[in-house]
Amino acid sequence: MITKLLSLTSLCVALVVSGCGGNSSPDTVEGETTSSSSGVQGGAEPAKSLAAVSDARLAAALDEPQQWMTYGGSYDETRHSPLSKINRDTLQDLGIGWVYDMKKPRGVEATPIVVDGVMYVTGSWSVVYALDARTGEELWVYDPEVSGEDAAKGCCDVVNRGVAVYEGKVFVGIFDGRLEALDAKTGEVVWSQVTVDQSKPYTITGAPRVFKDKVIIGNGGAELGVRGYVTAYDTASGDLVWRFYTVPNPNKKPDGAASDDILAKLANETWGDTGAWTTDGGGGTVWDAIVYDSVNDQVLLGVGNGSPWNASIRDPEGDGDNLFLSSIVAVDADTGSYRWHYQTTPRDMWDYTATQPILLADLPLGEAGAPRRVVMQAPKNGFFYVIDAKSGDLISADAFTDMTWATGVDENGRPIEVPEARSLSEDFAVLPGPTGAHNWHPMSYSPDTGLVYIPTNIWPFLYSRPDPNDPVKSNWNVGYREDAGWPLEIPAGGIEGMRGMGGGSLLAWDPVKGQARWAVPFPVPFNGGTLSVASGLVFQANKGGELVAYDAETGERVWSHGLVGGPGAAPMTYEVDGEQYLSILSGWGSTIAMVYGVVFEDAVGPETGRVITFKLGGQGELPKPLETGIARSPKSQPLGDEALQAKGLRLFAANCQWCHGAFAISSGVLPDLRWSAITSTEASWDAVLRDGALSANGMVSFGDRLDKEETDAIRAYVVKQAWDAVARGEADAPAGTGADVGAH
């Protein structure tokens, strides 16, 4: 039973990382270096007084703790605040100061930036909001108007993790691949660059970073098939300054980019000359961590997984490491030229991105305990890495979670793999799964306790080689069977079992000793990012919908307050006019909620994104949670025979689940197809699936990729799932049919 449950769970997991919906319109024009001069500069005087963030101010960010000037709070991105008016003695007075409603559903992941009393924050669909940080009063809103069809390129919901602010401008990476500079005073576009080939499934969800008159941005899309890189632009003009590709050009020729020399010298030979990577780009996207090391004047890039995941399909002839997949790469801040790299997972096979948050600190790891400047990361693969920031030498790599794919790291810094996890001679349950033991949710480091506070996940994944004799059309580009372990009938107790299998923790990790100090377990994964503060507290929101303060030394829970929604973002703190505030985004969405409906079903309604700000003495109230109240009943009699439904299962797994939920069970981010009126007739189903009637909402047509028999099979499977829910007592039979009508 355990095995079966594991497989079920894994499946869900699988989906997590893949692409949402269809391909984008193929005739969009590439514009990698085209400047769209949508500038609205005219008349607006330089905003000297607003967003006056400079290199000097950023470098000394912790000397101005009342600000939160960059994504991770400072260049070192430790997310530790020196503020301490909110402390154990005052916590009981911490209440709601203000709530700002973004009025858009879907996931919110951003960390707000606050500079001189103004908050700059992003919500879903890359919309930017400027708010009065004291009151939440709206100053301006900029909506880049991402199209629904572009939204379908995303693996992981139309999220955005935040802006960068510099010299009077606000920079935002937009889901469809644009990077834009906004006037901080008005929100008007100063310049706009298309940073990707928009005919390919690139997306941007990460926060740009700024340093030395440059703004740098990466991209995502490795699940659907792209080649990763980062680009630095001039903050004033928007001109391209340098670009670094993280994997070779498929023809192994130079790109005319900063990465040319090192790809030729090191990386090209680690890839074969054939296989999916030569057509699909190889992956290696830098979609989250891009950290400026001001001491060494270098940029640390967290590089993502291979595309496809399965290395034997990605690079079938080679056996090389596939540099720089799953690596931390350090490059010169001015030129983008290579400094060093450390590869966490050579020849990645399991979606083990090293894109997770990177932070920098001085630890007593030098001679005789002298301070040593180190890079720390807890990537998906489950090892916590401590690396010398200047040399790139690995100092330590210790497992911070249970794992089945490796048993440790050898003296050369390479993981000691469990051979079966790579050979997949039989299906293998890999832990951590592709959601990672840690994902994008920010971690924090307190120099007072010497601990790193990590939001960890536990969720396995069943890896299964594709059967060349039994192919299924897939929107994915991962190279495994997406329906591995999916039963046509979910066994009795199966759903409850799946709900009980995932988990996670708030883990306090000692990076010097390489071991855990304390952990707070959670029943579900994907809880929020962390913030530590000088008053000895750690703040984190959890999927139970509450913000909690813990004692940073012991993990003792010392305060909590309910939130509306299912938060995943990290809290941040700031001060205006001598008053300390603490803000966090909460809503409902992100890939986790979309694909894991089976875990989160009924947990939360499709809440809009909100900025929820606390302050001492705050007397505000939270809005009431949405009443979901969706009538759960099948809208069609059962369709087809078991063979058709089984075919539908596989096609659903390969094309639908990452948006509409594994097993067609939705958590409410997107409609639960089981209860959707579009299942009621062949005509309504075809209008949406084949003719794209809802493409403006992101539900693109599948008519060009799946034939009519295939989309019919998916409908038969979805309707079956609805009737199975009736049989389990989780839904009502349609009025007038009687509960016994055609349930199976």
Ligand code: CA
């Ligand atoms: Ca991935």
